[in-house]
Amino acid sequence: MISNNRLTEAEYKVNFSDIHPPYTNVNAALVDANRCLFCYDAPCTKSCPTSIDVPKFIKQITTANIKGSAHTIFSSNILGAGCSKVCPVEKLCEGSCVYNLLDEAPIPIAQLQRYSTEKAIAGNWQLFTRKPSTGKKVAIVGAGPSGLSCAFNLSKEGVDVTIYEKESKAGGLMTYGIAAYKVTPEFCEDEVNYILSIGGIDIKYNMALGTDITIAELQAQYDAVYLAFGVGLARQLSVPGENLAGVVDAISFIYELRSKGFSSVPVGDKVAVIGLGMTAIDAATQAKRLGAKEVTIVYRRTQEEMPCTQVELDIAMLDGCKISWLAAPKEVLGTDGKATHLVCTKMKLGEPDASGRRSPIETDETFTLEVDMVIKAAGQMPFETLVNGSSLNHKSGKVSVEDKSVTSINGVFAGGDCVNGGREVVDAVQAGKDGAASILNFLF
Amino acid sequence: MADISSNFLGIKSPNPFWLASAPPTDKKINVLRAFEAGWGGVVWKTLGSQVKNVSSRYSAVDYGGSRVMGFNNIELISDRPLAINLKEITECVKLFPDRAMIVSLMADNNRESWHELIKKCEDAGAMGFELNFGCPHGMTERGMGAAVGQDPEIARMVVEWVMEKATIPVITKLTPNVHSVVPTGKAVVEAGTNALSLINTIQSVTGIDLDTLVPNPYVAGKSVFGGYCGPAVKPIALKFLTTISQNETTSKVPVSGIGGVSTWKDAVEFMLLGASTVQVCTAAMKHGFRIVEDMCEGLNNWMDEKGYAKIEDFIGKSVDKITHWEDLDINYHITAKINQDKCIHCGLCYIACEDTSHQAINLDYGKPYNTYTIKEDDCVGCNLCKLVCPVDQCITMEEHRVAPEYINWKQWQEQGLPLNDH
Numbered sequence A: 001m002i003s004n005n006r007l008t009e010a011e012y013k014v015n016f017s018d019i020h021p022p023y024t025n026v027n028a029a030l031v032d033a034n035r036c037l038f039c040y041d042a043p044c045t046k047s048c049p050t051s052i053d054v055p056k057f058i059k060q061i062t063t064a065n066i067k068g069s070a071h072t073i074f075s076s077n078i079l080g081a082g083c084s085k086v087c088p089v090e091k092l093c094e095g096s097c098v099y100n101l102l103d104e105a106p107i108p109i110a111q112l113q114r115y116s117t118e119k120a121i122a123g124n125w126q127l128f129t130r131k132p133s134t135g136k137k138v139a140i141v142g143a144g145p146s147g148l149s150c151a152f153n154l155s156k157e158g159v160d161v162t163i164y165e166k167e168s169k170a171g172g173l174m175t176y177g178i179a180a181y182k183v184t185p186e187f188c189e190d191e192v193n194y195i196l197s198i199g200g201i202d203i204k205y206n207m208a209l210g211t212d213i214t215i216a217e218l219q220a221q222y223d224a225v226y227l228a229f230g231v232g233l234a235r236q237l238s239v240p241g242e243n244l245a246g247v248v249d250a251i252s253f254i255y256e257l258r259s260k261g262f263s264s265v266p267v268g269d270k271v272a273v274i275g276l277g278m279t280a281i282d283a284a285t286q287a288k289r290l291g292a293k294e295v296t297i298v299y300r301r302t303q304e305e306m307p308c309t310q311v312e313l314d315i316a317m318l319d320g321c322k323i324s325w326l327a328a329p330k331e332v333l334g335t336d337g338k339a340t341h342l343v344c345t346k347m348k349l350g351e352p353d354a355s356g357r358r359s360p361i362e363t364d365e366t367f368t369l370e371v372d373m374v375i376k377a378a379g380q381m382p383f384e385t386l387v388n389g390s391s392l393n394h395k396s397g398k399v400s401v402e403d404k405s406v407t408s409i410n411g412v413f414a415g416g417d418c419v420n421g422g423r424e425v426v427d428a429v430q431a432g433k434d435g436a437a438s439i440l441n442f443l444f
Numbered sequence B: 001m002a003d004i005s006s007n008f009l010g011i012k013s014p015n016p017f018w019l020a021s022a023p024p025t026d027k028k029i030n031v032l033r034a035f036e037a038g039w040g041g042v043v044w045k046t047l048g049s050q051v052k053n054v055s056s057r058y059s060a061v062d063y064g065g066s067r068v069m070g071f072n073n074i075e076l077i078s079d080r081p082l083a084i085n086l087k088e089i090t091e092c093v094k095l096f097p098d099r100a101m102i103v104s105l106m107a108d109n110n111r112e113s114w115h116e117l118i119k120k121c122e123d124a125g126a127m128g129f130e131l132n133f134g135c136p137h138g139m140t141e142r143g144m145g146a147a148v149g150q151d152p153e154i155a156r157m158v159v160e161w162v163m164e165k166a167t168i169p170v171i172t173k174l175t176p177n178v179h180s181v182v183p184t185g186k187a188v189v190e191a192g193t194n195a196l197s198l199i200n201t202i203q204s205v206t207g208i209d210l211d212t213l214v215p216n217p218y219v220a221g222k223s224v225f226g227g228y229c230g231p232a233v234k235p236i237a238l239k240f241l242t243t244i245s246q247n248e249t250t251s252k253v254p255v256s257g258i259g260g261v262s263t264w265k266d267a268v269e270f271m272l273l274g275a276s277t278v279q280v281c282t283a284a285m286k287h288g289f290r291i292v293e294d295m296c297e298g299l300n301n302w303m304d305e306k307g308y309a310k311i312e313d314f315i316g317k318s319v320d321k322i323t324h325w326e327d328l329d330i331n332y333h334i335t336a337k338i339n340q341d342k343c344i345h346c347g348l349c350y351i352a353c354e355d356t357s358h359q360a361i362n363l364d365y366g367k368p369y370n371t372y373t374i375k376e377d378d379c380v381g382c383n384l385c386k387l388v389c390p391v392d393q394c395i396t397m398e399e400h401r402v403a404p405e406y407i408n409w410k411q412w413q414e415q416g417l418p419l420n421d422h
């Protein structure tokens, strides 16, 4: 049965509490900070898509220069606070920390980054001064990580920025997509306000490109345009029974969870999640944490090929989610219009595909899972119709760029998920920086 | 099992580890706890005329997350009545007759005061005296402590007074607040002291509170120079000790080594440079008396490993290994070598050599890991990279003599050999 309000308020609170808690005292932060070797040309920095000078900001914690530390972080990544909570650090900075080569635990870089940046946001430290207005105006579409990062870096240089955002809140997937136990709505709001506090950035909410305004109109009103509208819709499964009640897409499921109270979000007793990316993990664990009795993740390949990291998989496993390896959805069965069973085809591994991973091949065998809810998390689709309507070059909806952010239309730039098809927040932040640099180059 | 017992001028102790004259030895309760923990002996907190202490009294230097790398204090000699100290000394000796009981003295600056104090302490059961000519604060202003130790002639005079009266061994404790400890050391040995000990604390300012702008330790808005000790002073103590061990006059008497001893290794180093016993203060104040357990076990194991049966077998063995710069062998040459299997690519060796030494390390860019190799021809063998490398035995220094024969600086000049090879 699909129902909401399965747990007590106290249970929701525990289930959705911070998965990576912060340091509770300065000594704890110092123990870790002092362990950092202050590497030269540090591997951790090279493995951060925004190239945060990690040894420098950690050293600054040890010298009690927390303002300097926060400044070091924000100079490279204005979403440094959010990133410290959501980055898959095991495959980024911490994954490259030299301590791994000593078979020692890496420096908890993200936790230290959180330490400095949270203090900055809580204290509303103004670490940057906006240059006097240059009179140049830029429009940005989308107030997600990419758009915000671009806006900040432009405004700092004296450009007046207007962001057009289709939702009523800023933050993009930070606010509407990422797991609730990583970031809270309050945090996202604080982070956005902190970024905007440099001044010179105006956000027009509930304004969607395509419906409320067009690229051509923006071009007419502004000196340049930056597109950062992300990716949108969940990929369809294209299997029979997909329209039965109880079959939902992960993005909508999480959107609801992030924008409403936990108790109002309905979830099934027996949930199947299709896919094993970050979104699938988030959907599965959060379904479980909302009170689902059984959650089974259905994945076409094996652990060898899985797109999520081991750390993420462990979160799902520790939450009690089951994994059905080498299984692909074949059909959703139902009665009275409601999903009751998911029929899966057993798969085997064949030759490596374009991604270099061994591709799944169907066998003749099938098996059936009893379900009342199926969450589809088999990837997201770029906004194909949105870009189709313009003269933008694109590859099945992903905006094509040269030189990191220059699109096929003169004066129009793009970056983030809408260009890369969906990566991490930190990649979107770097894209925003690159976009700002290209725009400044174009304007001056 | 090696024999780690010590016999210092007839004063016996089961091990060479004594507690230095300081708060750990200033009353019966501490001293009994120390003996129970296993300390070989104590130098009782300095006795003299009645004084009054202030609050606060201590401050420290922390480094890289480690507390109390250096320690300083502005305390005076014992602030308890003499009679109580004497009574407790007697009780401690009675309960632990196998442990060394040295009593530290700093009498007022006249013969009678010294004679009177000596008589009382001998009657109380002291096995030896240590003359505190080192305390660098509070007492100096009264013409005592370091004020005596800094002037060889005053020190000689006081030791002469003491030797007239004392019937038990007398150790003179030297102050490091001088450019050389040898002149005072020589004067007091000539005046008859039976032994020397060093170092006392070094005058210091450990730091300043950046909010109040008052240096540490803080006493009602002011501070004074404090006596510095702890691990930070060990290298300085070892240097002073060496000069005493190498001097013809001062090397005739046994020495008790003090200053930053925290482990059995530190103790062995003091003993290799000529100390017969070592004294500990800061390490005990930081960790308590239990540290002596590992000091005894570590010393024992090391001696067994090296084949030393008793401590006399190695005391002083490194004294002649410290020579004059002019006598060093110029043909000796080493170069650094990086073990690539151990290297963790932190780049610390590279940036140290590149920025501040001889640009002798090569960086091959890699993402995320660079590869670092030594340019053997440019390496001068300074050790810097090896010192900063965080991985044990990752950088080793390999010998590549310039020529087989020994040649020192003087001979080098005489033969007109090239001076600049870089």
Ligand SMILES: Cc1cc2nc3c(=O)[nH]c(=O)nc-3n(C[C@H](O)[C@H](O)[C@H](O)COP(=O)(O)OP(=O)(O)OC[C@H]3O[C@@H](n4cnc5c(N)ncnc54)[C@H](O)[C@@H]3O)c2cc1C
Binding pocket: A086, A087, A088, A141, A142, A143, A144, A145, A146, A147, A164, A165, A166, A167, A170, A171, A172, A173, A174, A177, A178, A179, A182, A207, A208, A209, A210, A228, A229, A230, A231, A251, A254, A278, A279, A282, A386, A415, A416, A417, A418, A422, A423, A424, A425, A426, A428
């Ligand atoms: C479920 C899920 C979990 C994730 N978890 C993580 C994680 O833990 N860590 C991590 O680093 N990354 C995670 N990601 C990826 C990350 O959220 C994205 O890579 C990142 O948010 C991309 O930033 P962006 O600014 O390019 O796009 P978005 O964040 O998608 O922002 C796009 C913005 O544009 C707005 N917009 C869209 N269309 C229009 C339009 N037509 N007109 C005006 N505005 C429009 C949107 O409302 C949104 O505000 C996750 C993604 C998902 C889906």
Ligand SMILES: Cc1cc2nc3c(=O)[nH]c(=O)nc-3n(C[C@H](O)[C@H](O)[C@H](O)COP(=O)(O)O)c2cc1C
Binding pocket: B020, B021, B022, B023, B045, B046, B071, B072, B073, B075, B076, B077, B078, B104, B132, B134, B135, B173, B199, B200, B201, B229, B230, B231, B233, B258, B259, B260, B261, B279, B280, B281, B282, B283
């Ligand atoms: C708080 C304190 C008080 C001290 N008081 C005396 C003293 O009364 N007489 C004395 O000879 N030395 C005194 N010292 C010096 C110690 O005996 C010792 O020489 C010095 O601390 C160096 O040893 P360490 O590095 O092991 O501490 C004192 C040291 C400290 C820290």
Ligand code: SF4
Binding pocket: A035, A036, A037, A038, A039, A042, A043, A044, A045, A054, A055, A058, A096, A097, A098, A099, A107, A109, B346
């Ligand atoms: S690699 Fe690790 S130890 Fe080195 S600077 Fe980065 S966090 Fe510090």
Ligand code: SF4
Binding pocket: B335, B336, B352, B353, B357, B358, B359, B360, B361, B374, B378, B379, B380, B381, B382, B383, B384, B385, B386
């Ligand atoms: S020994 Fe000195 S000169 Fe040689 S590589 Fe190391 S740091 Fe450079």
Ligand code: SF4
Binding pocket: B338, B339, B342, B343, B344, B345, B346, B347, B348, B349, B350, B372, B385, B388, B389, B390, B391, B394, B395
């Ligand atoms: S300091 Fe040591 S571990 Fe670090 S790069 Fe140099 S050799 Fe490698």
